[in-house]
Amino acid sequence: MEKLLEIKNLKVQYNTDEAVVYALNDFSLDLGKGEILGVVGETGAGKTTMALSIMKLLPEHVAEVTGGSVTYNGEDVFKMSQKQLRNLRGAEVSMIFQDPMTSLNPVMNVGDQIDEVLKIHNPSMPKQERDEKVAEILTLVGIPPERRVQFPHQFSGGMKQRVVIAMALVAKPNLLLADEPTTALDVTIQAQILTLMKNLEEQLGTSMIFITHDLGIVAEFCENVAVVYGGEVIERGTVEQVFARTANHPYTNNLFECIPDLTGSVNRLTPIPGFVLDSRTVPVGCPFADRCSKCTEVCKKEKPSIHYVEDGHYIKCHLYANEVSQ
Template sequence: MENLLEIKDLNVIYKTDEAIVHALNGFTLSVKKGETLGLVGETGAGKTTMCLSTLRLLPDQVGEVVSGSIKYRNIDILKASKKEMLKLRGAEISMIFQDPMSGLNPVMRVGDQIKEVLNLHFPDMSPKDKDARVDEVLTLVGITPERKDQFPHQFSGGMKQRVVIAMALVAEPKLLLADEPTTALDVTIQAQILALMRELKEKFDSAMVLVTHDLGIVAEFCESVAVAYAGEIVESGTIEQVFARDKNHPYTKGLFNCIPDLTSTAPRLTPIPGYMANPRDLPKGCKFANRCAHCTEKCMAAVPEMQEVAPGHFIKCNLFEKGASGQ
């Protein structure tokens, strides 16, 4: 299958008053057509930055792409004109933001906010068709169309997230960037929203990048997974390959060890020791080195190469170097 989105060796920095924050450091990721990819990583791993870079919506005067490339189909996102980007955003690539509470304009009617996408990308559509389409998409996400004249403050958190999803899907985008769509919601609503997203994704045949820090969600909803750490992808592969827990990056392994197991009798979980590398002052070598049990001098000296341990299963770790004995 051809790649819909291809991010190669992307470096993004945030210039703050105190320091330069290295948010993405050689971030490489590809998403195939129609694929659901889970992007996992802890806070500060660069997940949101990756989504924003793809839409070229990094904060003005602060965020900056230093090097690398982002290709969507055959469009070079970083070189595209402003006009081209306006056409992509919302129509081809949609984003669902993390916090539904603040993601909707508080002074605009919910229906109008959804219709705005249609106004922007389907100028030829008749007003009647637009209204019908808004009703349709609201029904799809489980909101009665009568509520479209209400304002966001009259909706609960889960309902708002449904509106946000409706807004992201109304133009039937080819690629959906879902940035922790369920983090702000409680667990029962989480499952509903995710099931809804999967259903809609299949209906519209969109590809989706599901950003989360919940491995359980990934296992259930995604076909492939990429693990981000300190602004780079340290492991990627299909769900089966990664969740087999046969060959994993030490960081991925650490993440697995943090999941409580119902059958285990261990009195405590095994956390990953230490903290994530400071993005203002990154180590020269592997960014996970200081927390890794398998760290060698080689790891400290240079960034490890990406190793293909099985077809389509990549791990960025010296442990899996060709000729090495594995774990």
């Protein structure tokens, strides 16, 4: 599969007055054209920072890229000019942001905000055609087109999320970054949005990175999955390989164990022991060592390498040291 996106050994830190937060540590990931990749992991693992890095939208004066690269279609995103970035954002790469409350302009009606995407990236498109496309995308995300004249404060949280999704999809991008796009939606609209995004991929070959906490959505919607912990990818493979449970990183196993078993009687869920890695420090060994039931001395002292347990399926864990390393 031809690569559309390649992230290599990316390191991102946030320099605050209180401390330095190491969000991404040697984060590496690639995405093929037309691929739908699910990215899962606990809050604070670095998933959103990864997505913002792809569009070079990290907060200025706070975020600092200390190493690595992000290459889109063969071009280094961090070396792009402002004009190139404007052409990239919205047309080539779109993002559905996690918080719709802060993603919309409060003094513009929602129709104008969606229309703005088309005006910037298709300046020759007639206004009538733009209006038709705005009405079409609003209908697709479950909003009556006549509400296009209303402002963000007149919409509920779930409806705002639908507006954000409409803005991301209206220009039919080549790469869609979806940061928990269905979190604020009810299950009926969630299913409609997932179907819409799936149709976009089938019709236009759109590639997607789908960030979520819901392993059920990953199983149903994605082709491949990357498990992120401590600012790095610790497991990557197809959905079939990872969900088969024949070989998994201990953290991935813990995520599966958190899912309630509907076939038996269980009084309590099984939480992952300990606390999420403190991102103010960079661990010497495996980032999951302090919470892992299979931790050994080598886990605390040495970072694990990538070990391939199956074609395309790799795990960064010392337990698989006898497998093929990279």
